[in-house]
Amino acid sequence: MDQHGIFKSVCPLDCPDQCGLLLHKVDGKVVKVEGDSEHPVTKGNICNKVRNMTERIYDENRLKYPLKRVGAKGEGRFERISWSEAIDTITSRWKSLIQTDGPESILPYSFYGNMGRLNAEGMDRRFFNRLGASQLERSICNSAGTAGYRYTMGGSFGTDPEDTIHSKLIIFWGINAASTNMHQVVLAQKARKENGAKIVVIDVHKNQTGRLADWFIPILPGTDSALALGIMHILFAENMVDASFLQQYTIGYDELREHVIQYDPTIVSEITGVPVEDIYKLARMYGKTSPSFIRIGNGPQHHDNGGMFVRTISCLPALTGQWLIKGGGAIKGNSGYLALNSSKLQLPRLLKNKQTRVINMNQLGEALLTLNPPVKSLFVYSSNPAVVAPEGNKVRKGLEREDLFVVVHDLFLTESAKYADIVLPATSSFENTDVYTSYWHHYLQIQQPVIEPYGESKSNVSVFRLLAKGMGFEEAAFEETEVEMIKQAINQVPNPYLDGIDYETLIKKQYVKAKVKPLFPGKLRTPSGKIELYSKRMKANGHPPLPTYIPIVHHGDHPYHFIPAPNHNFLNSTFSNNQKHISLEKEPRLHMNSKDAGACDIEDGDLVRVWNQRGECLLKVSVGENALPGVVVTQGLWADIEGTKQLVNTLTPDRIADMGGGATFFSGRVSVEKIYSAI
Numbered sequence: 001m002d003q004h005g006i007f008k009s010v011c012p013l014d015c016p017d018q019c020g021l022l023l024h025k026v027d028g029k030v031v032k033v034e035g036d037s038e039h040p041v042t043k044g045n046i047c048n049k050v051r052n053m054t055e056r057i058y059d060e061n062r063l064k065y066p067l068k069r070v071g072a073k074g075e076g077r078f079e080r081i082s083w084s085e086a087i088d089t090i091t092s093r094w095k096s097l098i099q100t101d102g103p104e105s106i107l108p109y110s111f112y113g114n115m116g117r118l119n120a121e122g123m124d125r126r127f128f129n130r131l132g133a134s135q136l137e138r139s140i141c142n143s144a145g146t147a148g149y150r151y152t153m154g155g156s157f158g159t160d161p162e163d164t165i166h167s168k169l170i171i172f173w174g175i176n177a178a179s180t181n182m183h184q185v186v187l188a189q190k191a192r193k194e195n196g197a198k199i200v201v202i203d204v205h206k207n208q209t210g211r212l213a214d215w216f217i218p219i220l221p222g223t224d225s226a227l228a229l230g231i232m233h234i235l236f237a238e239n240m241v242d243a244s245f246l247q248q249y250t251i252g253y254d255e256l257r258e259h260v261i262q263y264d265p266t267i268v269s270e271i272t273g274v275p276v277e278d279i280y281k282l283a284r285m286y287g288k289t290s291p292s293f294i295r296i297g298n299g300p301q302h303h304d305n306g307g308m309f310v311r312t313i314s315c316l317p318a319l320t321g322q323w324l325i326k327g328g329g330a331i332k333g334n335s336g337y338l339a340l341n342s343s344k345l346q347l348p349r350l351l352k353n354k355q356t357r358v359i360n361m362n363q364l365g366e367a368l369l370t371l372n373p374p375v376k377s378l379f380v381y382s383s384n385p386a387v388v389a390p391e392g393n394k395v396r397k398g399l400e401r402e403d404l405f406v407v408v409h410d411l412f413l414t415e416s417a418k419y420a421d422i423v424l425p426a427t428s429s430f431e432n433t434d435v436y437t438s439y440w441h442h443y444l445q446i447q448q449p450v451i452e453p454y455g456e457s458k459s460n461v462s463v464f465r466l467l468a469k470g471m472g473f474e475e476a477a478f479e480e481t482e483v484e485m486i487k488q489a490i491n492q493v494p495n496p497y498l499d500g501i502d503y504e505t506l507i508k509k510q511y512v513k514a515k516v517k518p519l520f521p522g523k524l525r526t527p528s529g530k531i532e533l534y535s536k537r538m539k540a541n542g543h544p545p546l547p548t549y550i551p552i553v554h555h556g557d558h559p560y561h562f563i564p565a566p567n568h569n570f571l572n573s574t575f576s577n578n579q580k581h582i583s584l585e586k587e588p589r590l591h592m593n594s595k596d597a598g599a600c601d602i603e604d605g606d607l608v609r610v611w612n613q614r615g616e617c618l619l620k621v622s623v624g625e626n627a628l629p630g631v632v633v634t635q636g637l638w639a640d641i642e643g644t645k646q647l648v649n650t651l652t653p654d655r656i657a658d659m660g661g662g663a664t665f666f667s668g669r670v671s672v673e674k675i676y677s678a679i
């Protein structure tokens with residue numbers, strides 16, 4: 001491995017942009033991370049978070065060795081142990097649990113702390129399939145929306161973002177793209193500059209993205225489907241629909257036309273808080289501008305009705321025939337184009353058709369506290385459930401259980417790791433070999449190790465290889481190298497968009513684009529092969545077959561709707577423990593409308609208690625007009641440093657959304673009371 005030089009790399013974070021990076025290495029260390037100007041989409045621009053990545057990978061608190069707990073659970077006192085002691089402790093405990101309680105007493109808990117496909121969902125899946133452990137339903141992020149989009153469009157296939165520079169109207173619908181998908185904003189701004197495109201933002205919070213819009217439309221939480229149905233009402237009533245597209249490429253447009261008559265703009269205005277004249281203005285703008293493009297965000301699908309939200313919005317481009325126009329359409333997610341060979345990567349056959357139980361990751365606390373037969377061991381990797389999962393107090397109570405054997409594999413002693421019996425140090429992605437697929441742009445990328453593993457840290461792939469050995473698993477699948485795994489995953493994939501793409505090409509080119517062609521003319525993967533405005537499959541699954549507004553659950557008497565969204569300088573809880581990123585973000589704030597604040601004598605900078613039946617937080621208030629009355633908003637999943645009480649997920653519900661087992665982080669309610677005034 002060269003000790004000096006500039007190396008191509010890829011951003012490993014769970015962010016749609018999946019930027020190309022250049023790592024500058026001096027004396028064996030990465031000294032600078034910059035964007036790779038040769039990346040066809042991200043073109044050398046990267047965000048602040050990753051420009052400061054060296055602060056994280058060389059943070060003095062990064063884990064160097066395996067640890068065992070010597071203090072109480074949650075206290076954070078640990079002692080160094082060797083890898084062999086760590087693996088022996090884990091595997092002997094698991095062997096005895098399998099004897100006494102069966103393999104389903106063991107539960108993996110992971111998400112996309114690192115998006116590399118081998119490390120995020122490769123060797124781990126092989127291992128837990130072979131073990132016959134309980135399965136985790138990984139539905140904390142976008143699964144409700146993905147299910148909703150699939151009903152309409154047949155899978156995660158949308159517009160090519162590179163084409164959106166041709167769009168004349170760009171709607172950011174429930175996405176804080178300036179923070180969470182910055183290159184879509186760059187493309188939109190290019191379209192604005194070169195084409196006179198208009199940028200519209202529809203959100204419950206006028207945040208970084210709302211502030212750059214030509215038109216910001218504030219909306220009440222969880223009511224977006226009603227707005228979309230109101231737009232459809234006007235599109236049909238004023239004959240702004242593309243009849244020939246509807247006829248050729250959709251089913252159910254006659255039913256839909258009849259159905260949306262009930263969504264009169266006056267009624268929609270009452271539901272959404274959007275003035276009637278604005279509903280007309282938006283519908284006419286959408287009906288008359290082409291190409292128009294909707295970037296469908298994750299925010300509104302983190303509600304009780306989140307699946308139906310995406311299902312409904314995704315009907316809009318069909319009504320105006322936008323899918324036939326370059327730069328028109330929508331993106332919810334584009335992962336379908338880059339689907340790898342997951343059965344070869346994950347080897348579900350190792351499960352031998354056993355029907356092991358499935359536990360929804362959004363209900364971790366409930367599962368740890370109430371499941372029978374109980375979960376006796378939890379293996380957490382690439383995720384930080386003590387901060388990111390809803391019903392945070394239940395999660396911690398579960399993690400405190402004396403009879404629960406917890407292992408956490410991470411780069412840091414996260415809040416979750418503090419509850420572990422054994423902590424294992426993880427490599428950063430720059431130390432690994434892996435393959436990456438974006439869920440927004442259409443490029444496959446490769447990571448080869450640029451630096452040596454930090455201390456004694458190991459990648460997820462290596463850890464699961466060691467665990468397999470410790471358990472005595474003899475399948476060759478656990479011996480495979482990373483390169484062999486990548487070949488299994490990408491060579492001869494049953495996905496026409498990846499035809500002819502192989503490992504060798506990827507190594508040579510670093511960025512390889514899927515062979516994407518327009519969706520139409522063509523057949524979708526819906527039962528009818530068309531866009532399903534009416535879905536029999538939804539009906540069979542107990543949903544209204546036509547797009548429908550279903551109000552979110554109104555639970556408890558708390559006056560404010562609570563939206564605890566992500567922030568600019570962290571990525572979920574990643575970076576919330578790195579001083580540089582904390583100092584950029586400063587402190588968590590509760591954004592409150594001035595009318596609400598005035599009514600309870602709260603002023604800017606005051607400390608308030610935010611509480612409900614689940615828990616409480618102490619936060620400083622920002623008073624202004626950025627949130628509507630009745631709505632309070634926070635940004636960022638802040639670490640719960642002792643005594644600060646800033647863990648927003650102590651307040652969020654673990655109800656499951658309408659589709660896909662999704663999370664409902666934004667459908668909760670809270671009360672707010674002043675503790676003391678700003679000095």
Ligand SMILES: Nc1nc2c(c(=O)[nH]1)N[C@H]1C(S)=C(S)[C@@H](COP(=O)(O)OP(=O)(O)OC[C@H]3O[C@@H](n4cnc5c(=O)[nH]c(N)nc54)[C@H](O)[C@@H]3O)O[C@H]1N2
Pocket residue numbers: 014015016141142173174175176177179180181202203204205207219220221222223224296297298299300302303563565566567568569570571572666
């Ligand atoms: N900087 C940064 N980037 C990130 C992340 C991060 O934490 N920080 N997280 C990454 C991950 S894992 C994901 S999934 C994506 C998520 O990124 P986004 O798709 O942007 O989703 P969110 O940030 O969850 O929410 C987006 C917006 O939805 C709004 N919102 C909430 N409820 C409603 C509603 O009912 N209606 C409407 N119209 N708006 C609503 C919120 O105010 C917020 O502005 O970002 C990724 N990128």
Ligand SMILES: Nc1nc2c(c(=O)[nH]1)N[C@H]1C(S)=C(S)[C@@H](COP(=O)(O)OP(=O)(O)OC[C@H]3O[C@@H](n4cnc5c(=O)[nH]c(N)nc54)[C@H](O)[C@@H]3O)O[C@H]1N2
Pocket residue numbers: 014110111112113114119140141142298381382383384385388389409410411412414426427428429459460564565566571572573574637648649652665
């Ligand atoms: N209130 C509220 N809660 C939310 C959200 C919200 O908007 N509001 N967003 C939700 C969403 S969309 C998501 S996706 C989830 C995300 O939740 P998580 O997936 O838990 O994301 P992170 O908080 O970034 O934690 C990732 C962890 O993985 C570790 N890690 C990174 N790389 C590796 C690796 O290679 N190996 C191992 N073993 N560990 C690694 C990191 O150090 C970090 O501690 O949070 C959800 N929680």
Ligand code: SF4
Pocket residue numbers: 011012013015016017018019046047048049050182
């Ligand atoms: S977090 Fe997103 S915007 Fe930032 S470098 Fe990574 S992929 Fe690019």
Ligand SMILES: [Mo]
Pocket residue numbers: 014140141142
């Ligand atoms: Mo996410």
